[in-house]
Amino acid sequence: MDAAAVFQPHRPMLLRVAYRMLGSVADAEDVVQECFIRWLDTDRAPVQRPEAFLRRIVTRLCLDQLKSARRRRETYVGPWLPDPVIEPDEPEDVTLPLMLALERLSPLERAAFLLHDVFGESYQAIAAVLERDAAACRQLAARARAHVREARPRFAVDRSKGLAIAEEFFAASRSGDIAALGALLASDVTVHSDGGGKRPAAIVPVIGRQQVLQLHKALAIIFAKHPSQLLETAVINGLPGFVTRESDGELQTTAFEIDDGRIAAIYVMRNPDKLRHLDTWRRASAGPGAHANLPPRMD
Structure with missing residues (x-):
């Protein structure tokens, strides 16, 4: 072969x-x-x-x-988020919050954790990769595990329920139904939006239900004049969410961390450089019988 x-x-x-x-x-x-x-x-x-x-x-x-x-x-201008990836149907092993937690680790800690806890490599095998002894690799993974433990979801969210919440959020946020939107949000909800300095986005996270609702009151005025198109609800980096085509013609992804039935965090990707791989695939796959709205999967 x-x-x-x-x-x-x-x-x-x-x-x-x-x-x-x-x-x-x-x-x-x-x-x-x-x-x-x-x-x-x-x-x-x-x-x-x-x-x-x-x-x-x-x-x-x-x-x-x-x-x-x-x-x-x-x-980097504003919050950094990993590129959005539309995940396969099976439960994902590394969610977006976990990837953000990995960002705070040293490269060696990140490698040891991913290779052992996610991909099932033995410490002996990891030692050969990292050029450290097995005991040192075990310590690297243990330190990483302690740091990322809080990023693990406390409540598993059923896929269909999570996508239903995402659809409810889209409808409420685009119509300006602030009461319906508020009912979906946890009291300490946060919004992280990544524009990378290329498109308008908050340069610091928006924290708290009232602040997030104030943000969406302002956005509702914009959406009324410049509506966005819902392309698909999907699992994005292990979280329920949706993909939209915004009024400027660019794609946007929105993913939700859901805790005990309420939205605890919202991750919005607006940086066109990080969304280009979705649009390229969409155009390439749009042919006879192809679904033009589906972004790519990493499976």
Whole structure:
């Protein structure tokens, strides 16, 4: 079997590893492509487990990439959110809040946690990837686990219920029904919007039900004059949400963290650079019998 035939079945897994390390679809794709080039140049005869070997290459490339990524995020305009990815139907292993918690870890802690807790690698195997001994890798993962524990959802949300709440939120927010909107929100709800300095967005999170309702009172006036189009309700980075086409022609994703039946956090992606991969796929897939509204899935 040639090198490409061995590599291709592992590509989706490698993309998941790279995306969860980097939070960027484009960067993940670049890393996986570089991994493929290195695979072509490798003496493959001694490789007994290509999956583990390729995951090791991707993880090391991501660790190198994170050094420059951290510097870029220090000058980022407003809140930084990972690229939105429309998830498969099965429950997701890494949600958006967890990815944000991973951002606060060191690159080595992040790698140890993801490889062990998410992808099921042994500490011995992780030691070979990180060039540390197994005991050190165990400590890295334990420290990471302690930091991200609070990001795990306390209440599992049924997919259909979560998407129904997302649809209710869209209807209430676009119609200006503030009473209906307020009934959906937790008292300490937060809104995080990422415009990246490219489109209007709050440069700090909006915190508290009253402040979020004030924001949506103002937005309702804008929506009345410049309506947005609901393309799809979907699971976005492990959270229920929806994809819209806004009046400026750009896509937008909105994802909801739901706690005990109420919306506890709202994550709005407006940065066109982070949404381009959705629109590119949508245009490419729009043909006879194709559903033009569906953004891409990472499965």
